[in-house]
Amino acid sequence: MSIQTRRERERAERERLIVTAAQELAEAEGWSAVTTRRLAxxxxxxxxxxxxHFKGKGAIMAAVAVQGCADLAAELRPARTGAEPDGRRAALAAVASTYTDFARRRPATYDAIFTNAVDLPFATPEAPAPLRDAFGEILAAVEPVAAADDPALLTETFWAALHGLVTLTRGGRLPAEAHDHRLAMLVERFAPGD
Amino acid sequence: MSIQTRRERERAERERLIVTAAQELAEAEGWSAVTTRRLAxxxxxxxxxxxxHFKGKGAIMAAVAVQGCADLAAELRPARTGAEPDGRRAALAAVASTYTDFARRRPATYDAIFTNAVDLPFATPEAPAPLRDAFGEILAAVEPVAAADDPALLTETFWAALHGLVTLTRGGRLPAEAHDHRLAMLVERFAPGD
DNA sequence: ACCGGAATGCTAGCACCGCTAGCTTCCCTG
DNA sequence: CAGGGAAGCTAGCGGTGCTAGCATTCCGGT
Structure with missing residues (x-):
């Protein structure tokens, strides 16, 4: 039994090694540099x-995505709770800038989560927990400003706006220097007044 | 001179043939099916x-993108002008739904424009004319509701929100059935009241 | 009218990709 | 200490984007 568990532990460790290696390589040189040969x-x-360990390259990217999603949620939570004393709008703004900052710092991970990997269940109860956690953080920031609207749908809409800013900016479609200004406009639209 | 021009004309025709073949093949079977062998x-x-004709596959996609952008602008203009008599909000809503509908009907073209091809100048004066035209249509719809904000920046923000809805929905991150509802919420945020 | 040269488009091939079949080697079990 | 099974390797398949180098063809000048 002990030998068996040791083997399983070593195997799990190697799996973690694969995922972190893929993540770091993708972050350093882009996903196009993450080939199976290079990763091996x-x-x-x-x-x-x-x-x-994985069914294919897509599954490895999915694993990176799930791990990255946990990281994202872990960054969003303190940002939101830390800003909540300053009002609903401040909390929303904090979540927004933390989100886009995560995407800027870790573009490859962000792409794995939101652009590339498709074989993950998303808007269903079977979605991986880290994924639902990250969404829950945005939801918690949007809900107080939802007024009469459905909070979940409004959260999806706000999230989509953030996602659009992220992807268009990184793809060179939007000049990066006005990013903060756009973010402020968006937050103003979703949490007007104060 | 006449022979020369005939050759140039034939060459230009073949170039158009390549671009339309790439566009149709991509739309029918996805960009992954558009290999140089298949296209040839x-x-x-x-x-x-x-x-x-083209420096590489990327340049072909860029050509598809430019052509598609012209199509997009050609769809946005009548939608906007047709709805303007019904008010600023109606015009904004018309542009928004026309935009997302274009993305839904021609996903491969949309990706070529906004997701994949990177070697095109975008937010500069050197951007291809069709690209600036399409942006100009959204600008024309957003400007009346800009109030004190910079119209160009607000347009970019609204456009990003549309883009986020499009990509997240198509990538399976957002359930498609509530799309219209989300669109209505977004328009309400950018053109409140009437 | 004809021949030389340039341009045009082809075949064949390179280095790489994701992925897998099948063999060897090693280690645990009885 | 032998046997069996798991584990990991080498080698290879069909595909990718892209290019070198060879035919062929057609135009222009004498």
């Missing part, structure tokens, strides 16, 4: 080992 | 011919 070399195993 | 077969030439 990075973890000092051969390619087929990857496929004994 | 489609236009009944060999692969290297593609490279005598």
């Amino acid at each position: 070399a990075e973890i000092e195993y051969s390619q087929p080992v990857l496929y004994s | 077969a489609e236009i009944e030439y060999s692969q290297p011919v593609l490279y005598s």
